[in-house]
Amino acid sequence: MSNYSKILMAVDLSEDSDTVAERALAIARNNDAELHIIHVIEPLSFAYGGDIPMDFSGIQDEIYQQAEQQLEKFATKHGVAKERRHVVLGRPEVEIHTLAEEMDAGLIVVGSHGRYGLALLMGSTANGVLHGATCDVLAVRVG
Known part of the structure; x- marks a missing residue:
């Protein structure tokens, strides 16, 4: 197994995120990473495809602020420093790949619900991260 110096943990801030954090933290400790x-x-424009002629900027700002607050609580609980917390707007797999490459991560840790069949064909974040990552990816089974 590789020694990882930088690890990127991708979370959706659901209850399952604690399981992902436990695994990522253990690997980080074992590798002094x-x-x-x-x-x-x-x-929001992705969700609605831009078909609704509304200005979502106020709602989007509120969602962003709430996400920052939730991530702050989550990161504090797990002992992750402020400068290592990232809230980003965009497509999850694209943004995770981009940050992993920018920080030269050796490992991405992400949760996976183990979907199959039609749910897998529709796409999952874990599957999207796996296909296209330039480093190792650990999909932690959750849910």
Whole structure:
């Protein structure tokens, strides 16, 4: 197994995120690695495809602020420093790949619900992260 010096943990801030954090923290401790956390918020325009002629900027700002607060609580609980916390707006797999490459991460840790069949074909974040990552990816079974 590789010695990882930088690890990126991707979380959705659900209850399952604690399971992902436990695994990422253990690997970080065993490798004396720097652990970063990313939480990605999908723009509301992605969800609605831009078909609704509304200005979502106020709502999007509120969602972003709430995510920052939730990530702060989560990261504090798990002992991750402020400068290693990242809340990003965009497509999860794209933003996770981008940050992992920018920080030269050796490992991405992400939760996976183990979907199959039609749910897998529709896509999952873990599957999207796995396909296209330039470093190792650990999908932690959750849910």
